[in-house]
Amino acid sequence: MAFESLSEKLQNVFKNLRSKGRLTEADVKTALKEVKMALLEADVNFKVVKQFINSVTERAIGQDVMTSLTPGQMVIKIVNEEMISLMGSETTQIDLKPANEITVILMAGLQGAGKTTTTAKIAGKLKQKGRKPLLVACDIYRPAAIEQLEINGKKQDVPVFSMGDKNNPVNIAKAAIEHAKTNGFNVVILDTAGRLHVDEDMMQELENIKAAVDVHQTLLVVDAMTGQDAVNVAKTFNERIGIDGVILTKMDGDTRGGAALSIKAVTGKPILYVGMGEKLSDLEQFYPDRMASRILGMGDVLTLIEKAEAQIDEEKAKELNRKLKKAEFGYDDFLDSMSQIKKMGNIGDLLGMIPGVNSAALKNVSLDDSEAQMKRTEAIILSMTPQERANPDLMNPSRKKRIAAGAGVDISEVNKLVKMFDQMKKMMKQFSGQMSGKAAKRGRFRLPF
Incomplete structure (x- = not known):
């Protein structure tokens, strides 16, 4: 995954900065020395690294930062701003002539x-x-x-x-x-x-x-x-x-x-x-x-929203929200939600866009296992009868045993799915009808996951 090693090292540096409370000039310089090493190991041009560290240092050891209530956060903010500046500050589009020209x-x-x-x-x-x-x-x-x-x-x-x-x-x-x-x-x-x-x-x-x-x-x-x-x-x-x-x-x-x-x-x-x-x-x-x-490691919620808006069917999302409110949400709907999430791309990349999910946390998630689990989940749901998929309350031990046999999995896998379904249903109901900041401005729906 892109930037995994660099991201992990920088997050460790910032974690130490946050834990210190008050910072000395020596604390800042020690932290930035580690940032410098992380950037060089990430194969960033050495002249670029030198200029970057000089710019951050000049701002980070200023009076406003050192005497602030949260100097660690201020240093991180400066690093973020300088990194944005390094990569171009503004988003650049392909320059096109007017539509009536070639x-x-x-x-x-x-x-x-x-x-x-x-x-x-x-x-x-x-x-x-x-x-x-x-x-x-x-x-x-x-x-x-x-x-x-x-x-x-x-x-x-x-x-x-x-x-x-x-x-x-x-x-x-x-x-x-x-x-x-x-x-x-x-x-x-x-x-x-x-x-x-x-x-x-x-x-x-x-x-x-x-x-x-x-x-x-x-x-x-x-x-x-x-x-x-x-x-x-x-x-x-x-x-x-x-x-x-x-x-x-x-x-x-x-x-x-x-x-x-x-x-x-x-x-x-x-x-x-x-x-x-x-x-x-x-x-x-x-x-x-x-x-x-x-x-x-701060996530990328805007890109996550845009991916969802591009891939998730708005009418289906509204229908899912309606079903959640009326307690009509079944396993077919659960399967449909999963298939729409899969359209958005690699699970690891999606997780990396969620604030608080850092590279260290992702190391404990096997992405291959996640993909395989989704396939097993699909097999289990497709082994249910239409009535069972429409009405999750019908599930009992004998039905679970039959479903497990039909899907070629252990009954424990079916139990895990039932538990996951209940948890996801609660989570989706909690978010149903709400809107994220950007989606709200556009008047769009809250995405169903």
Whole structure:
């Protein structure tokens, strides 16, 4: 999980700060020395770390902090603010021309970073915003690159312009723009070729494309798991061809976080999106404040709400709330709630967005076991009769024994499910009808979990 090690170390540092009450200058400097080591071990650029620690130290040992009632909390607040500043402060969107003009986006990156998949993800995002994107297959070298783009384009319901692998990428790009003009497309996304490492041929080809067509945005896709290598790649690309923003892939993996914390400071270019999984929907807008909050173990409730709003059917949620109020909530509804939560993504990532659930706590949760448990739960519920699913009060020992046999599990698993169902029902009833701060402003429902 992204930032797990860094997050755990920083949370331990802050725990010690909170426990001290009054702080001395030496306490602050000792804590920040540990923060410095944690950042370096997370593969954050050493110049970036030095500047970051200097900025925090200058603010943290000021009179206002040292004499405050909660100096530990004040130091944590400063670290949070400086970390947000480090990653760009403000959320940056892809800059698009007016809808009546064609925006040309050039996607660049090394082979293996997930560029082609990310290109399709970007097309899907822009289509959701009401744009009419056209994907363009300019990678004529990698076997199956064109086919991969066509498959992903079809999944996103976005057309792909291709001239095969025998034409020059510059000519393909020029022809694609003419095609877009005559067919009403207002965003042209060029999926260019990558290499295993930065080389002259790749850079020259990108320069040739940019010289031949009016590229409005050049976006670089880098693999977050490569740490400082990703930062160095971004720096090289920016110096050679000029980039407008970065997309970090594989942020759901065991990445140390150095790339996310260094790229903006080193290149001056913002991170636009982060890839959080293999599915075409697993591309999240990058919010510096939310990412800082995740790293510092403060959760990310806003992203959790947005994921839920995007994946959970509002009418179903309202119906569940109605059933809860009338005591009609059954095992079918329970199963439906679980399936909607599964749509939101990896359980570990969702847990990490909940304030108070830190990386140390997550170590005690086996995510594989959680997924397996959900499958067992589904099997148990599907082994019940329609009457049992609709009326949980019918459950008795003989029914449980039959259900366990039908699901191929021990009866203790059925007992656990019955207990979990009762607890979840109480919890959901407690929250039913309430709204979170953000959802309330939008006039939306309270999510059913």
